[in-house]
Amino acid sequence: MLNLEHLSKTYADGTRALSDINLSVRESEIVALIGGSGCGKTTLLRLIAGLDRASAGAIRLDGTTITEPDAAIGIVFQEPRLLPWLTVTDNIAFGLDGVGAAERRERVGHALAKVGLSEHADRWPRDLSGGQQQRVAIARAFVTNPKVLLLDEPFSALDAFTRASLHEHLLGLWEETRPTVVLVTHDVQEAVTLADRAVVMQPKPGRIFDELPLSLARPRDKSGPSFDSAVRRVLAALDQSLQTQHAPKREQDRQAAALWW
Amino acid sequence: MxxxxxxxxxxxxxxxxxxxxxxxxxxxxxxxxxxxxxxxxxxxxxxxxxxxxxxxxxxxxxQGRLVPPPSRIVATLWGLSETGELWTHVWATLWRVAAGFAIGAAAGIVLGALSGASDTIRRLLDPTLQALRAIPSIAWVPLFILWLGIFEASKVALIAVGVFFPVYLGIAGAILSVDRKLVEVGRVFRLSRFKLARRILLPAVLPEAVIALRSGLGLGFMFVVAAEFMGASEGLGYLLVDGQQMGKPDQILAAIIAFALLGKLADSLLMLGTKPLVRWQDTVRERL
Known part of the structure; x- marks a missing residue:
């Protein structure tokens, strides 16, 4: 169980990136954080990963407070971030420092097979395409068996076909150990394809606008009517979040104009 | 074409x-x-x-008296090498460059690494070193001769000073420019400070460190000439001065060619020795 309690983040320059985020994610649940750019999705993920510190509030994973990177939490960034001087195999094994050589080889080999890159095991990252690199990054995060996996728009730089196949690979890996997944995305289709719940966020300051359960059966049929209606529901919520954000803004402007006179 | x-x-x-x-x-x-x-x-x-x-x-x-034809230069080079004189000079020069390069590069790597890795140390060291860098290295010659005598020590010191600055600047700059995103990967996997340095910082700075060492080596050869000009009884630089004083342009050109060959050879060796460390690099062919 991952709990975010009254989480806020204000940057040194006074920008309020997040304000009062409350969210609990069940074990093995896949949650999609969705919203336009600048609503603090990535900031939230970095807080959970322990890469940044919250200004207020707490993150708890099964009762333990998270303030710095934790072995139970893995993350896949927006870019692959592979180490260019390590081969594909060594990149995947990067987090398996304390594991014996035989087991490491076994786990890396399995992860490689799962993401379909077995024949590229000994190549350098520079020889792989963007989609293949991102698959290596996903394998690198999965191979340490984290309880929570954070995905920061890992598919946003890829074309639609590659993205769809990566969704398959991701769900294939997820099925094995069923970690809790928090996925940041701005792609509604992606959220509905992968997640059990969509959390719609709103910018300035970043906060949760609405939560929508997406209780579709897996594997999900993307052409079915229930998929379509789920997409439409999320889109409607997103629309609404943008409108309610604009209304007070206009009100503020009017007030500012009044003061100016 | x-x-x-x-x-x-x-x-x-x-x-x-x-x-x-x-x-x-x-x-x-x-x-x-x-x-x-x-x-x-x-x-x-x-x-x-x-x-x-x-x-x-x-x-x-x-006449070809002041600008000797190639055949005469080759003959001079051959003659010098026949008598063994050339090798005495080559070894003297190589020894000085090697000693100066070792000292200068070691100091440059250590101080560059410290100054790149720690903000406090950089604030402490860097201004002084940058001020010293602004002094033309040859200006140290009189002082080094007073302090270290006219023999080997002052020559090696001058070469070490010449090698130090490009290496220091290169290493410090390389560490400062390591991609924050890769460092974060290390943090996510909870590497200790030492492991972060060994598994991420060190490999990341290697390509630039090689370039820094190569430019340091080039400067080492430049300063060995200056050092040997200021009074030496052997070395390729001595051959140059001797050729000028005795009016033997063929000897000067022979020494220059020997310098070119030695410099190229040393650079190739350095490249060959460090190639396995940077073979992962995408742009390796363009940069080396």
Missing amino acids: TGQASGRAAGDAWSSPEGAAALAAPHSAEKRRAVDLRVLLGLFLPVAIALIWEGIVSIGWA
Whole structure:
């Protein structure tokens, strides 16, 4: 169980990136954080990963407070971030420092097979395409068996076909150990394809606008009517979040104009 | 030019089994031949000038006293090497460069690493070092002679100073410019400070460190000449001064050619030695 309690983040320059985020994610649940750019999705993920510190509030994973990177939490960034001087195999094994050589080889080999890159095991990252690199990054995060996996728009730089196949690979890996997944995305289709719940966020300051359960059966049929209606529901919520954000803004402007006179 | 080259490559390919094999992998074979041809092109100008000058002197249009023809330079070089004199000078110079390079590079790596890794140390060290860098290194010569005498120590010190600055700047800059995103990968996997340095910082700075060492080595050869000018009884720099004082331009040119060969050789060795460390690099061919 991952709990975010009254989480806020204000940057040194006074920008309020997040304000009062409350969210609990069940074990093995896949949650999609969705919203336009600048609503603090990535900031939230970095807080959970322990890469940044919250200004207020707490993150708890099964009762333990998270303030710095934790072995139970893995993350896949927006870019692959592979180490260019390590081969594909060594990149995947990067987090398996304390594991014996035989087991490491076994786990890396399995992860490689799962993401379909077995024949590229000994190549350098520079020889792989963007989609293949991102698959290596996903394998690198999965191979340490984290309880929570954070995905920061890992598919946003890829074309639609590659993205769809990566969704398959991701769900294939997820099925094995069923970690809790928090996925940041701005792609509604992606959220509905992968997640059990969509959390719609709103910018300035970043906060949760609405939560929508997406209780579709897996594997999900993307052409079915229930998929379509789920997409439409999320889109409607997103629309609404943008409108309610604009209304007070206009009100503020009017007030500012009044003061100016 | 390239079109012509690849055309000839294809023509040759049919006539030899080796070429036929090359046809099977047209891409790499074509590339190799194009490179070979371009190397020959680079030789054209110096060889042509040398031959023309040789011809002009041999038919008596010019005396070639101040600008000796290539044959006389080669003869001088040969003569020096026959008597063993050349090797004495080469070893003296190489020893000085090696000692100065070792000291300067070691100091540059250590201080550069410290100053790149810690903000406090950088604030403490960097201003002083930058101020010292602004002094032309040759200006230290009189002081080094007073402090260390006129023999080897002062020469090695001067070379070490010359090597130190490019290495220091290169290493510190390389560490400062390591991608924050890769460092974060290390943090996510909870690497200790030491492991972060060994598994991420060190490999990340290696390519730039190699470049820094290479420019340091180049400066080492530059400063060994200056050091040997200021009073030496052996070394290639001594050959230069001696050639000037005795009016032997062929000896000067022979020493210059020896310098060129030594410098190139040392650089190639350094490159060869560090190549395995940076072979992962995407741009390795453009940068080295």
